[in-house]
Amino acid sequence: MDNYEIKLENTLSGHIERVWCVRWHPNGRWLASCGADRTIKIWSKEGDEWKCLSTLTDGHQRTIRFIAWSHDGRFLASASFDGTTCIWHQKANENNDEPTTMDWTVMVSLEGHENEVKCVAWSPNNTFLATCSRDKSVWIWEKIEVGCESDDCGGGGGGDINDRPDEEAFFECSSVQTEHSQDVKCVVWHPKLNILSSSSFDNQINLYCQNDDDWQCYTQLNQHESTVWSIAFNPEGTRIVSVSADESIKIWQPKNYNQLIDETKLSGKRYAELTVKWTIIASLSGYHHWPIYDVDWSSIENLILTAGADNSIRIFKQFQNDQDDPYSSVRYRQILYESEAHEQDINSIHWNPVPISNSQLLLASGSDDGFVRLWSFEQRKQHS
16 A cells, blocks of 8 residues: 655745745756746755755846746746746856856847746747746747757756756747637647647647647637646647646546557647547546646656645645546546645645655645745555
8 A cells, every 4th residue: 555745845035025936957966946026046955955056137127927947948938927938048057067146147138028028838849839928828939059960959857957068049930829718827739740739718728739830729718617727748749638626636638648649740730630639537626726727748757747726735646546448447546745834825835856766756846925835756666
């Protein structure tokens, strides 16, 4: 029999107003946070203590709502209520030493949205950047690098930023999508393909695919009764989890699920053909008692992490009713929760992509109380 434990490891103070977003670097050693104080802080563990390596202050004039590391770890994107999205890059470290402080510069500032930018996300190969806004639109930007050969500009996730020299890139708008009728809250990419999903104040989830040189919204999911604050794909990209102000957590699966998982070489176009129609395989209610603001699906243990306005963090796991038919009898249940994880609304949660050990994971949370908190999650085996 399994049992689980969540433990508060650290509380990081430094933001003087609410924390809107926390995101781990792909290497798992650095954590970025942003908030209403218009700053981004980058944290790292030195010995037994977590310290702020750098505070980024030059990019935005208003609240920074969201941040996202590129998958290769070279860039950090920030979305702000000032209507812009900044792309940050670390200055070259001539000594190539592990930095104790980190100097960052804004490589480019993207303008175009008419109102606050609410979210930003990188495509799996870092070729595209998606942004969304209160102006009801989703913008897709294409990244074009200058003075850098493609083989040198790639790199896997998790490398040290200062292993690479300063590089330049510019972004051009590839598409503007206007299918939402209200404020767009979240954008997230499929983990492997150029498939984009967005969620909105209009209670709707949209999916987009690239069709030749253009982008199109190819399906819409409409089962929530209030704002869909956040969405996430599972690690395989075969399911979507959504959380809402209606206090529910919904897990979506394509009706062609079995055909989808049998495909050996899946393109974005083929994925779109197989995922026009979705069904809800689980709807979880009665756990959170206020709007749910964020969700993250672990790439390590397939655990779903949620948080929201009731100050709680909750973790859900998949169980199977019928081992002979694991895809038709899927159920999810809560395995652990921390009812008072913060003193005020929790706006953001994120699993560390690198496990502490085989049985222990790390996660971060950010709240209206101005604090960033780090939690360890452990699964223990009990022997009877």
